[in-house]
Amino acid sequence: MKCALVTGGSRGIGRAICLKLAQELGYHVLINFQHNETAALETLAAIEANSGSASLLKFDVADKSAVDKALSTWESSHPEAQLEVIVNNAGIAKDGLFMWMPAEDWSSVINTTVNGFYHVTQFFIQKLLRQRYGRIINMISVSGVKGTPGQTNYSAAKAALLGATKALAQEVAKRNITVNAVAPGFIHSDMTADMDEKELKKLIPANRFGEPEEVADLVTFLASSKASYITGEVININGGIYS
Template structure:
C-alpha cells in the first residue's frame, strides 16, 4: 500500500491537497489533523468519493513524542504500507507586532511549522532512503520568502523551512527523493477569512485571492513522478504579488 501523508489535511489548502492527490495519484491518503475531527472526516469522505482510499490520523505535529507514537502505532498496524509522499502543510499564525509578541506566540508558531517539519519528515526519512523514492513538499508562505510585517514569528518559521528544504534536497537527491517548497500568497481559506480582501486585492497584480485548489494542483504535480528533476525549489504561487 503506497501512501501520501498530508499534515493539517482537514481544512483549507490541506483538504484541497488531500483531494487532488486522491484524484491524481494511486495513493492511500493519510489525513492528519489536530483538533477538528468533523472537518477531517468530511475531507476523508471527499477522498473516498474521488475513488481513493484513506484514513484520518490525529497528532499535533509540534509534539515530538505524540508524532512518534502516532506514526509508530500506525506503521505497526500497517507493516506493508509505504509512505512515498509527505506534504508538511500544518501551520498556525499568531500575528502581532514583534515589540508586543509573547514568547508563547513565538514558540507555538515556530514549533508547529519548523519542528513539525522535523518531527514528521525525520520519522520517515530513513524509510524513504531505503526505498530509493520519495516526494517531500513543504508548504511555506510568501511571508517566509519576503517577510511580512506583523508576522515576524511566521516569517521566521517559514523562512527556516525554506532553508531546510534546500539543504535536505541536496542530501537525498541521489536516492530519487525530491524536496520542494510551495509558497502561497493570499489564498481564500479559513486562515485568511479575517483579512480585508477588498483592500489587499489592490496589492495583487492578478487582482484576486488564489483558490486552495490552485495551490493543490501545484502540490500534486510536485508530489508526482513527473516532477523527478525538480528539487530544492521554492515555488511562489501568489498572483504576482512577489516573485
C-alpha cells in the same frame, strides 16, 4: 499500498491537497489533524465519494512523542504500506507586532512549523532513503520569502523551513528523493477569512485571491513522477504579488 501523508489535512489548502493526491495520483492519503475531527471526517468522506481511499491520523506535529507514537502505531498495523509523499502543511499564525509579542506566540508558531517538519520528516526519512524514492513538499508562504510586518514569528518559521528545504534536498537527491517548498500568497482559507480582500486585491497583479485547489494542483505535480528533476526549489504561487 502507496501512501501520502498530509499534515494539517482537514481543512483549506490541506484538504484540497488530500483530495488531489487521492484522485490524481491514486495515493491512500493519511489525513493528519489535531483538533477538528469533524472537518477531517468531511475530507475523508470527500475522498471516498470520489472512489479514493484515506484514513485519519490525529496528532500534534509539534509534540515529538505524539508524532512517534501515532506514526509507529500506523506503521505496525500497515506493514504492507509504502509511504512515498510527505506534505508538511500544518502551521499556525499568531500575528502581532514583534515589540509586543508574547514568548508563547513566538515559540508555538516556530514549534508547529519548524519542529513539526522535523518530527514528521525525520520519522520517515531513513525509510524513504532505503526505498530510493520519495517526495517531500513543505508548505511555506510569501511571508517566508519576503517577510510580512506583523508576522515576524510566522515569517521566521516559514523562512527556516525554506532553508531546511534547500539543505535536505542536497542530502537526499542521489536516492531519487525530491524536497521542494511551495509558497502561497493570499489564498481563500480560514487564515485569510478575516482579511480585507477588497483592499488586498489591489496589491495582487492577478487582482484576486487564489483558490486552495490551485495550490493543490502545484503540490500534486511536485508529488508526481513528472517532477523528478525538480528539487531544492521554492515555487511561489501568489498571482504575481512577489515575483
